[in-house]
Amino acid sequence: MQDIAMFDIVIILITLFLGLKGLFKGFIKEVFGLLGIVGAIFIASRISLEVGNVVASVLNIENESTIKLLGFIISVIAIWFVIYSLGIIVSKIFSASGLGIFDRVLGFIFGAAKVFLIFSVIAYAINSIDSFKKSIDENFSNSIVMPHLISVGSYIMKIDTNSIKEQINEGTKEIQENVSTVIEGAKDEAVQMEQQASDFIKNRAAQEFEKELNRQKQQFEDELKSQKDRFDSVNNQNKED
Structure with a gap:
């Protein structure tokens, strides 16, 4: 129970702490970061098997769950990088016009949401692997945060x-x-x-x-x-x- 409570506290603190980055970075960069995460997850969840098969042919991987997970991770990173780079360009274009306190507050909200989405997708991806699912069900049955992470991750990946x-x-x-x-x-x-x-x-x-x-x-x-x-x-x- 103590470990599980500590897990919830750690996830919440990390989410809030990294959300502070959005407070300092502002809305424009954070919104592109969030769009990058959601867009990368949305696309990667549809092409993970194809990408995984390409990687599996090189690394000689045969487990289907591992292939999908590996393909998903690679796809997310590649797509996110493209959108994030676009966000940097747009941020430089609009750097001259700041939104003041609203830019900072919205940046914090988007920053925290982005981190929470990352944890949600990771939790759902791990929970989808049979060898990890049983362990999660047993060790995180009393967790408050984990069910929400899995629920949000499932919703994003099954749009x-x-x-x-x-x-x-x-x-x-x-x-x-x-x-x-x-x-x-x-x-x-x-x-x-x-x-x-x-x-x-x-x-x-x-x-x-x-x-x-x-x-x-x-x-x-x-x-x-x-x-x-x-x-x-x-x-x-x-x-x-």
């Missing part, structure tokens, strides 16, 4: 990919429908604006034509009146002579 794929497809379909609606609305609006512009141009052209016609008419009338006045003046002069 229904088909369900996620369906949700992604539904979301993509909805986005496409919304985009199509927006495009159709934009087309209708463009046609309406084009019609309005055409009507405006026609009306404006008609007004300009009418204005020019009136100007030409007035000019013609003025010229005609001027010619008439000149003709009358000549006639009057001839009569006087």
Whole structure:
């Protein structure tokens, strides 16, 4: 009982202590670290057997559980390294804009969660090996932390990919429908604006034509009146002579 209680205390203290790293590192780095862990576990749990078989052919390993465990560990490390490297790049890009106390608090939460996820997956992976499962059931039956570690690790490694794929497809379909609606609305609006512009141009052209016609008419009338006045003046002069 004392050993088990000590195990729980050690796990909690390590989780909190390493969570303090997140307090100092901030949210941006920690969130990429967490995404790296979850993403690595999610992918590695699906390709662990294939990777393990490649390694097993080199190391001459025949035990299937060992092959899967080894393939899982190698896959997690490789995938996590890629995502973590991406996080470093993004962190440098955003290094100039700090989030203050919120960045630190969220960094602590993400840091602690990341460590807890690591322990959860390790506990679940070890518990999945038959030779270790019996020992864990016997020695950790009174542990408070161990059942939670195994439960969380099991949930992460058994996420229904088909369900996620369906949700992604539904979301993509909805986005496409919304985009199509927006495009159709934009087309209708463009046609309406084009019609309005055409009507405006026609009306404006008609007004300009009418204005020019009136100007030409007035000019013609003025010229005609001027010619008439000149003709009358000549006639009057001839009569006087």
